[in-house]
Each structure stands twice: as structure tokens, then as C-alpha cells.
Amino acid sequence: MKLTVRLFTAVVILLLAATPVLARPVKVFILSGQSNMEGKASVTTLDAVLGDPAQRDKIKHLKVGGEWVKRDDVFVTYLDREETPLTPRFGPLSVGFGSPMGHRDPFTRERSRHYGVGPELGIGWVLGEHFDEPVLLIKAAWGGRALKATFRPPSAMPNDAEMQARLAQVQKKNPDMTLDELAKTYGSDYRKVLSETQRVLEDIEQYVPDYKKEDGYELAGFIWFQGWNDMVGGGNPAYTEQLAHFIRDMRRDLNASGLAFVIGEMGNSGENPNETVKTFRAQQMAVAEMPEFKGNVAYAKTASYWPASVDMKEE
DSSP states (O other): OHHHHHHHHHHHHHHHHHSOOOOOOEEEEEEEESHHHHOOBOHHHHHHHHTOTTTGGGTGGGEETTEEOOOSSEEEEEEOOTTOTTOOEEEESSSOOSOEEEEEOTTTOOEEEEEOBOTHHHHHHHHHHHOSSOEEEEEEEOTTOOTTTTTOOGGGOOOHHHHHHHHHHHTTTOTTOOHHHHHHHTTHHHHHHHHHHHHHHHTGGGTSTTOOTTTOEEEEEEEEEOOHHHHSTTOOTTHHHHHHHHHHHHHHHTTOTTOOEEEEOOOTTTTSOOHHHHHHHHHHHHHHTSGGGTTTEEEEOOGGGSOTTOOOOOO
């Protein structure tokens, strides 16, 4: 009997040793765009919402016992503006991964510097609830940037005629600008998104506690929230074409064929926008409706969240 038990135990141990342990690859999402992806909401705004009985239930999970919750399964890195001495920023998902901003205490009148809140907070929370695996958000966003210029993808670079026309415009303000210098600005932010993603993934152990190399990571999605500088000032008639190239090029350069993309709607002016906004939204939506992107590119509507009391003047 004892021999039988020992043999049975030995077989079980061998089976367990031979059974592969299922890997739990970190789910990596890239968040990019301009100021709306940077995040301009103040932490004080969240406190005001928490103080509103009609609204607090929507975000009460963000603050417990007077402290902002820090998730232990979702992590953020944020390539901030180069001139900001408070960079780089990384850590567990919580408030404070938005734009730097000043705040004046209403009682002491003293000014303090803090970081705001961006889309990463809501996005990260939803992803953390959805996945069993750890989640890493790589955020690279800068205000005042356009897809037709610094975010321009490699396969949609301007031709000689467009470059000469643009140079003539720029030289009205900066007579010393050369064609070579101008050319280097095109696609500069596109390249920075790639380099930042590579930098973080090469040192992922620093950003995801308890990361195990045998588990690895998976590029799971790219969330794009951008458009203001392509929408105003005459618009960008080629935005749809350029964004389609952006998706194709990013997938190629990240070696992630079929990488899921989410295009955040330009929600300015809410659900009753002017013609400028309507035109631009149609350009955004047209990308997600392309047959080649069916099933892996989605258009996320945001207009319903625009405050009714805020309006935008048509440029």
C-alpha cells in the first residue's frame, strides 16, 4: 500500500513538473495624442465630484479613507514635456499622471504645483478590472501637436511641393528656417512614441513590480486621442488618409500586426457641434470604418461628456 501511494505521488509530481505553467504576459497599452491625452483635469475637480451626492457613486472607487487609491495591478509611465523638471513619472495607477498645473489654496492663497488627471485614470481602471494579467500604460502625449506635422507617419510624408509651401509660411515668422531643419520636425513625435515605447519595454522590470521574464508582455492596444491642431486653422483635408497610414506604420514599426487601435472622438462642443467639428469627426470616424480595419480599429465617442456650459468658437 505504501509503495502504491509513493508511486502515485511520484507520478503526480512528474505530471505537475511536465505541465507548463500558464504565462501571464503583461498587457501593454500605448496612450498617445495631444493635450486631451495629456490630461487637463484637476484633482480638485475630482474632489468636487466626490462631494456631489448625485455624481459621487461614479468615481467613489478612486478615493478610499481620504486617500487616492493606487492600484497594484495597473502601472503607468508618462513621457512628459522635456522642459518639465518633474519627469519622468511612473508608478501604480492613481491620480497625478496628467499635465503639470498650478493651484492656489483658497484659504491660505499659497500656490502649489501638482499634476492633473488624464484619460489614463479611467482607461487604466477599466483595463485593470477586465484583465487578470498586470497592465502597463505607456503614455506619450504633448499639447499643440498635429498629425499633419510632428505626428506625421513615415509613409505619408509631404512631397517637395508641400514642403516648399510650408517653408514659405514658416519663414514669415522665422526667416532663418531651412528646408532640412523643417523636414526634421515632420514625424518627430511619431518617432518619440516609438523610442519611448522601446525604452520602457527594454526596462519593463522597473515599471512593473514582480515582472517575470518568463511571462513576458503583449502589446495589446494603442489609444489615440488627438485632433485639435488638425481641426482648427483651416483643418487638415488629408487627416483620414494620414491617420490610416499612422495605424499601418505603427503596427509595422512596433512589429504588432493587427494591434488594436482606439480613436478618441474630438468631443469639443458636445453633441451639437459647429461645422468645423462635424467635419473633423467625420474624418476620424472614416478611419474606423475602413474595411481593412474592421474588427481591430474602433471609434470611441466622447461628445456626450462635454460640459453643456462650455462652447468652442469656430476658427
